[in-house]
Amino acid sequence: MNYRIPFNRPCFAGAEQQHIIEALASGKISGDGLFSRKCHELLERELGAAKVLLTTSCTHALEMAALLLRLEPGQEVVVPSFTFVSSVNAFILRGAKPVFADIRPDTLNLDENALEGLLTPATRAVVAVHYAGVGCEMDRILELTAPRGAALVEDNAHGLFGTYKGRPLGSFGALATQSFHETKNFTCGEGGALVVNDAELAARAEIIREKGTNRSSFFRGEVDKYTWVDLGSSYLPSEVLAAFLYAQLEQRERIQAKRRAIWERYQAGLADWAASNGVRLPSIPEHCGQSYHMFHMLMPSLESRQRLIGELKAKSILAVFHYVPLHLSPMGRSFGGRPGQCPVAEDLSDRLLRLPFYNDLDEASQDEVIEAVASFRP
Secondary structure (H helix, E strand, O other), X not given: OOOOEOOOOOOOOOOHHHHHHHHHHOOOOOOOOHHHHHHHHHHHHHHOOOEEEEEOOHHHHHHHHHHHOOOOOOOEEEEEOOOOOHHHHHHHOOOOEEEEEOEOOOOOOEOHHHHHHHOOOOEEEEEEEOHHHOOOOHHHHHHHHHHHOOEEEEEOOOOOOOXXXXXXXXXXXXXXXXXXXXXXXXXXXXXXXXXXXXXXXXXXXXXXXXXXXXXXXXXXXXXXXXXXXXXXXXXXXXXXXXXXXXXXXXXXXXXHHHHHHHHHHHHHHHHHHHHHHOOEOOOOOOOEEOXXXXXXXXXXXXXXXHHHHHHHHHOOEOOEOOOOOHHHOHHHHHOOOOOOOOHHHHHHHHHEEEOOOOOOOOHHHHHHHHHHHHOOOO
């Protein structure tokens, strides 16, 4: 079904076609050309990272993180149950055991108050997912992980250019990952990046990304030939994708300003309706600078959420729910997941609804969404 107002629509920033033509004219369209370097340099500067490497997806960036951590079978990785499957799959592929954590009822992020009870001598890593681009409570998470030698990995798929206490999301963990999927603030259709904050991991990250070879060192003239030196795979996106992405990143301030305006218009337009109908709008702590990735609501019940989705659909407006808790999935249950294990995630997953949100959502269309939602009675 084609909706008049879709949930998401990929949007151009302006120079995508021009940059793609430049990439094609350069004679090099495989990875790590001019536009890849431009993206790397921009993100390293903005995030203060030791190294940033574009990847073919955020999933692949997470897989690289698992390889860099030298995960061994039986080691444990703590991950919030309310997240996308890639947050856990990458580590299971290396033989790790997932430990599912519940989420906070306000931000829907990893509940730092429950984290201490989940850490064991077998814990190798903790994955902090910044849901909706709102920062997890990083001070407490680092306070718990650092003394135990557990690596912190930030899944920052939603949060590029968001902040926690003024510091960029993606700059706290030894490693962080970004997504440039078409549903994200900045996109190249399919893409991602690995952010390396621990400088000691930077050289190996480059090798893993180049199929386990020292090929990059060879092209810099550091070795006289390149060869297989480590585990790895092919994680480089093409220059065509990097060119498209760079056009988006160049316009980051304009894109973020547009998304902020959309988010604030939803907040203002729905505040009275929500307060009168037992609906909760997003909760943003004062010390968190969000990325304006999405606008979600928590309905009073599963039944009311499904009715609202149906009523919006009848008006050709697409609103959607989000994750099914990982611990309740068939695969999650095979790792010991059980009902009641993460009660907050189980409750909120059934009630969460996301409204249409994309860079070029115009005011008339957004007003139509707001009017349709405000006419609904749970």
